[in-house]
Amino acid sequence: MDGRRNRALEEWMAEHGHSSNSLAEAVNHALVQVTGKHGGLDGSSVRDWKAGRVRWPKTATRQALESITGLPITALGFVPRARTSPASNPTPQGAADMKRRTLVGGIAAAVAAASSSPGSARRRLGMSDVDRLQQRFAEIIASDHRHGGQVDIERRASQLADQALNLQNSGGATQRVRSSLYASAAAFRSSAMWAAIDGRRFDAATTHMREAQALAEMSGEQAIKFRIWSHAGTLYRHTGRPADGIAANDVARNLHLTRRDSLFASLGLARQGAIQGAGQDLSGARRSFGQAQDAMLRANPGDERPVWMLAFYDQAELDSLALSAHLALGDYQTAEFHGHRCLSNLRPHMVRSAAITRTRLAHAQLAQGMADVATATAMKVPAETATQHARVTRMLQEFGAALRATAASSSAVQTWAEHVATWRNPA
Template identity: 35%
Template sequence: MTENAALQQHMDELGLTQGELVRKLNDWLVEHGHAGTVSDRTVRYWKTGKTRWPHTRQRAALCALFRRPIEDLGFIRPDAHPSRTTPEQDDVNRRTFMASTAAALTAPAVASRTMVGSSDVQTVRRELDRINALDDQRGGNQTLEEAALGAARRALGLQRSAAGQRVRSRLFALASDLTATAAWTALDSRQFGRAEQHLERALTLAGKGGDKATELRVWNSMSMLAYQRKNYADALAAGQAALRVGITRRDPMYASLAHARTAIGHAALGDRQAALRSLGYAGDALTKTASDEPRPSWIAFYGPAELQSLTAIAQDLLGRHAESEGASHQALAMLHPHFRRNRALVTARLALAQLHQGEIEAGCASAERVFTLMGDSPLPARMRSLIGDFHRDLFTTAPDVSTAKAWGDRYRTEWS
């Protein structure tokens, strides 16, 4: 007796458990005027090879559900047994089977319901990865935001046609991740109202998909949103909510990110001791991170370089400008060239830290490099805002210095 590996493979493709397969086959049989004759034992016999050729109506249901010829599902047509059936009976059985299968394959409801499986999930995931890669290079913009929302809608549409609960959960999780990506691009564009709407939607979808990684991502983005709105108490609360998501206990990389975001909330509120303590927790957690752990593409940005970048922000907020400059230099030394937008942001932060120490020429030179790094790509609104902060602080600190005037004359139009 040989196990039917092909049937199990096709069940896995559609994310079907044995119980779900039983229910769907019986639903099909009832819809087509037959009794639901499939049981757990029936499927177990098929999978173990004890039953190698299902009953005619069951074969029709299997073909309709999987949209495959019965032989592709690992079943083997038996040799003719004249003593059991007559040629006329065989002809009747074949005609009944072919008619039932043809009717099933032409029914739109069945076709849409049975086509969604793991390959469809992978297609949506590749779209998510492509959008995240573009964001890493160019930063947030409305085109990327709309692309992410469109892909999220497609994932939800597929979810309604998914065969099994596992596939549905994965599609909910992808829709959540894509909606969070849309929120992130809106946040990078400083479209705070849209970002907030997307984040609330992403949090709901993450719950439906049981996706703790995206749930943490949403809280991280909510903390950033509150910080940019200068609502520092909410920024801290959202960072602490990220720390309470269960995935931080299973994977120290997520814990490190949540601690770093919480540190910025403490620093913005002027709590130096708590901020430095959170940065220490973030560093300790990062040292425990396994680099080969499978994770979603959105968190690819986070590592030692990003932790130093967030450290630079916290230190500057605390008035520790030399430490902020040092952290920015470390971040730039470690940052992968692929993350062009992040490199430009860190460079802008470096310019601010240098300026806040009275290093006018060094600050202007660093700010100039921001435009070189971004090349022909327009500066995302969040980066323009940061350069705007530099411009304001520059003319507050040194309004009469020739270097400051030259920088302002050269770049005022470009960044604004």
């Protein structure tokens, strides 16, 4: 059986960082473009391909794999059956279309444009089409700040990315409009990526990241490239890979945009500081946050910036990242300072951010021996966020465990237990 193993597929997966589960998910996303339906594949399906138990997948699956990898199916180690009907092989035109959709930058993702319906009249696309997509993007951003991390937000953002790509095939357009449509698709895909990161669905986030990076390259837009690579740094920070996080964040920080706009430079430095904190680089984190603060003070508030930047990055977000870094570094007094300052500056729509900040602040207070104060802080997190946001839920569970371990004789333990019980049995 070992002689039948699909070494070519295994090597491609290793080169591009795919597990069996993540490749299955990427193929499922691509199958939506090919067939209109989710593929239903899982890690066992990919393991069958690698082991050689399935040597020639179904037609739609082969097309999805070619779309993802940019390679002919045979170059991926799959072997045609002895008798293969002409319909099971891509036509020369189909192969050309798949080459046209090959993902740039060496990053695999599924970018498939849907064909117009037969006989439909092709229209001229314009910036008004882009503006309508931007309105939907603003809605996604607003929903993320209220709820964050939800599968529904990830799904809606993914669907809107597909709509932006489908629009490319629905009519003629100038290069400016086409670039803007790719930028819109990249923006939606990056929001899906962020929702997956926030919900701790890291395999899905990685899949979204690869497609978002490719779409951003096709758009040529610096701001969306910055957002995606900066998010990539955050993904690696949350998955315990600070060196990769710094490398990804450096891609964002080295874009020309950061030299034109100090606010982008500030965000890049603040996220670098958060990654350095996770990597236990105290001096590096302090230096980065100092530079981030200086860059923010230099930024011109009147400069035109994308909606996603205007909606979240300000002094409160800088302090939120500093809170995260100093908490990871064990500098709990400094972490508490940044937590209080963040909460005092947070805008009302930042519901998710407020919950995360209060939870981190509670951890910093507990680590300083203030069990009652920490418990009171944690109890201010709304029940809906505490139970439905994966990241907040996990951090509050960790808070409860730390409270029981460090202040077992405190009345705060009972207070917290009774409070948590109300989440399960609301009045």
